[in-house]
Amino acid sequence: MHANETSKYWRHPCFPDLGLFKARFTKHRYELHTHPTYVIALITSGCERIRIGRHSVVAPAGTIAVVNPEEWHDGEQGADEGWAYRTFYPSVPLMTAVARELGWDGAPVFSHAIIEDGGLAAALAAAHEGSTSQDATQAEASLLVALRHLIVRHGDWDGLAEEVESSGSRQRFSLYQNLVESELGSQLDLQRLADAARVTRFQVIRDFKKLIGLTPAAYIRDRRRRRASTLIEQGLGLAEAAIAAGFADQSHLSRTFRVAHGMTPGMFRRGG
Structure with missing residues (x-):
């Protein structure tokens, strides 16, 4: 800071x-x-x-x-x-x-x-x-x-803007989400995502871009931060939360947490 x-x-x-x-x-x-x-x-x-x-x-x-x-x-x-x-x-x-x-x-x-x-x-x-x-x-x-x-x-009581039109992208994205959430602590790459939906790695990239405008890597990094936040709120130590969420170590978590949330994991824990 x-x-x-x-x-x-x-x-x-x-x-x-x-x-x-x-x-x-x-x-x-x-x-x-x-x-x-x-x-x-x-x-x-x-x-x-x-x-x-x-x-x-x-x-x-x-x-x-x-x-x-x-x-x-x-x-x-x-x-x-x-x-x-x-x-x-x-x-x-x-x-x-x-x-x-x-x-x-x-x-x-x-x-x-x-x-x-x-x-x-x-x-x-x-x-x-x-x-x-x-x-x-x-x-x-x-x-x-x-x-x-x-x-x-x-408040907009008509709900969110129109659903993204997709030719299977949304259905495949659900498969990607399930894989990521269940395997955050392990190595995730494009091929594993592609295998889950039975498509090519290029299709995985297109699906992420079309539905959320991000790369698969950015999405996985966000979900790991989210998992670490939940574990910290539940009382797990920072180092343990980092590893359980799929980060290399606590310093890796701290760097990515700060750029996304404007605070360190330690500040987040103390504030909880």
Whole structure:
């Protein structure tokens, strides 16, 4: 981390399945990655440039960037001074529960990656700051107020944009996913993926590019980070989690974790 960069991660006192992150970055650049949770980022100063799915967007101070679960995204400075932000990582069950209390059925989806809404920005700032207060009731209320505003004003209840048209690609991708999840701790290469779907290695590359816009290697690296995160949350040591998730060692995990999440695995563990 550069001398003028800072970051902190913690859990909400009233919602254990909601992580919070506060950071200021100038040179840091996120690698493309996913989360099982939503990502709701209030840009508090500077500007961030983000690729979300297949689109590149710019998020200046005062705007909110929203990433749906499992959506590929990265992030880097969008201005010379970098950017600062306060981020929420609410789980799908939490967002689904809030949406149902509001009369909707199922998990909300957000089709606009960047939201300009002063009222929402103020509510998110209050909820983020309130998560560290001693008043648990106020912390809970301010978070629910912010999520209600986001879901009611900006949720897309028609669901995600159209499904990707495929001639077998989606069915094959399911096979790739199953193999990767079951064999993360072992050596994975293109030939193993190709054998699983009974196609050529070139077809594997085309399927990944068509469906998620990434290489198979980037996808596997992301899933290994995800597995390591889960193991760390469950109490496994960092070195053990690294090996179990398929990394060469703890330092390998630390390097890839930082470029994807803006924090070290140790920070993530302490924040949990």
